[in-house]
Amino acid sequence: MNLIESRPEVMMGKPVVAGTRITVENILERLAAGESIEGIVAEHPRLSREAVLAAIEFAGRALRADVIYPIPSHAA
Numbered sequence: 149m150n151l152i153e154s155r156p157e158v159m160m161g162k163p164v165v166a167g168t169r170i171t172v173e174n175i176l177e178r179l180a181a182g183e184s185i186e187g188i189v190a191e192h193p194r195l196s197r198e199a200v201l202a203a204i205e206f207a208g209r210a211l212r213a214d215v216i217y218p219i220p221s222h223a224a
Contacts, residue, residue, distance in 0.1 A: 151202035163206060165199045168192070172203040179204070 153166045163172040170192060178188055185200045 151199045152206045163203075163210075165195060165203065168194050170195060172206055175200055175203040176207055 151166055152163050152172060154161055154163045158164055159169055159171055164170055165172075165175075175188060179185070179200075185197055188200055189195050189197055
């Protein structure tokens with residue numbers, strides 16, 4: 149079963165946890181902000197630990213594509 153899906157009619161086609169409107173982007177932002185997987189799952193009863201891990205895996209696969217992502221340098 150695919151835990152991550154993308155459909156044009158759900159969240160404008162952004163990748164989401166299957167059967168929800170919770171985007172991979174939102175999960176990653178929350179993890180980056182310091183939230184734990186357990187905290188995210190506790191706030192969203194339809195999420196599982198496996199779904200959060202699938203979102204992380206999906207993002208990792210997406211970033212492996214042959215695309216250059218410019219990262220702005222911060223002037224000192």
